[in-house]
Amino acid sequence: MSQTVRTSPEGSARPLSEAYDTALLDLDGVVYAGGSAIAHAVESLGTARADGMHLAYVTNNALRTPDAVAAHLTELGIPAQASDVITSAQAVARLISEQLPAGSRILVIGGEGLRVALRERGLVPVESADDDPVAVVQGYGGPELPWGRFAEACYAIARGVPWFVSNTDLTIPSARGIAPGNGAAVEVVRIATGAEPQVAGKPLPPMHRETILRTGAERPLVVGDRLDTDIEGAFNGKVDSLLVLTGVTDGARLLAAPPHHRPTYVDADLRGLLSGQPEVTRAGDGFRCGGWTATAGQERLELAGEGEAPDGLRALCAAAWTAAGDGSCGLDGGKALARLGL
Numbered sequence: 001m002s003q004t005v006r007t008s009p010e011g012s013a014r015p016l017s018e019a020y021d022t023a024l025l026d027l028d029g030v031v032y033a034g035g036s037a038i039a040h041a042v043e044s045l046g047t048a049r050a051d052g053m054h055l056a057y058v059t060n061n062a063l064r065t066p067d068a069v070a071a072h073l074t075e076l077g078i079p080a081q082a083s084d085v086i087t088s089a090q091a092v093a094r095l096i097s098e099q100l101p102a103g104s105r106i107l108v109i110g111g112e113g114l115r116v117a118l119r120e121r122g123l124v125p126v127e128s129a130d131d132d133p134v135a136v137v138q139g140y141g142g143p144e145l146p147w148g149r150f151a152e153a154c155y156a157i158a159r160g161v162p163w164f165v166s167n168t169d170l171t172i173p174s175a176r177g178i179a180p181g182n183g184a185a186v187e188v189v190r191i192a193t194g195a196e197p198q199v200a201g202k203p204l205p206p207m208h209r210e211t212i213l214r215t216g217a218e219r220p221l222v223v224g225d226r227l228d229t230d231i232e233g234a235f236n237g238k239v240d241s242l243l244v245l246t247g248v249t250d251g252a253r254l255l256a257a258p259p260h261h262r263p264t265y266v267d268a269d270l271r272g273l274l275s276g277q278p279e280v281t282r283a284g285d286g287f288r289c290g291g292w293t294a295t296a297g298q299e300r301l302e303l304a305g306e307g308e309a310p311d312g313l314r315a316l317c318a319a320a321w322t323a324a325g326d327g328s329c330g331l332d333g334g335k336a337l338a339r340l341g342l
Helices: 041-050 066-075 088-097 112-120 147-158 182-193 205-215 227-237 251-255 270-274 309-324 334-339
Strands: 022-025 054-059 085-087 105-109 124-126 135-138 163-165 171-174 177-180 220-224 240-244 265-267 281-283 286-289 292-296 301-305
Touching (some): 022 205, 041 054, 066 112, 085 205, 088 112, 088 135, 088 163, 105 112, 105 147, 251 309, 251 334, 286 309, 292 309, 301 309, 301 334
Parallel strands (some): 022 054, 105 135, 240 265
Antiparallel strands (some): 281 286
């Protein structure tokens, strides 16, 4: 089904924590980075919860179990139960269980999160291609995952068994910077085997389905930092989204976003859940938000005025996305973004 091309971030007269019943929050780059809470995350989520918003934590990272993730969030000051956490490991385990019978032996290339999710679906994790697996499942296994694990996957796939993957995020944020994600490891196996996996995680439908099944959300808001997983997943699921600028997406990527990567709302961090979102309005040949006016010139985006940086970015998004239509904006926004410190 086609969707209307978004040409501007939307406004909201009500705080997002009131306008939506459930926040489907990505973790890495949104709530924490490298194990530490991102600025304003703990207080913002506490207030949103007190306002009656259900908080669900939806991650493409298949390494840790929901129990471990919930314990980590609680340690950070964000009370959570395992039932509040939805992982790509759970989504891929359901996908496998719908195609293979209970008791099937599945070769695991990844961490404990995958093993627990498989057992939940009545499947049997094994460690070697010589254990007669009927499928391979691959997920993020952390920076210490031995190279030999990829070889085990290749041996089994070469024998003709299907290959399932939790997600294909090429990168993952860490305390030291951007590190290779599961998608980079998937490419190793793809190159070696020439095979194509079935993928469950964001932005694909199996992950969205798993999330809705487990949360029962009726008016969900996807909150993420990645255009190609969080925002595209919301687009595919036909639900609204909030992009926060605390992870991998910078201003330049946002301005160049094609329609399926354009969020409903844009804000600096999770404090955006607690407020309404300012409206972007037409202003002559440009677009105005707060004290800023943005226009699309022949070669570059122009920004005039002053005020809060997110308002300037929202105005720039409207100018860039309108100019791009159903494509990607190629206008230079560097000077305008520099004015905003982005």
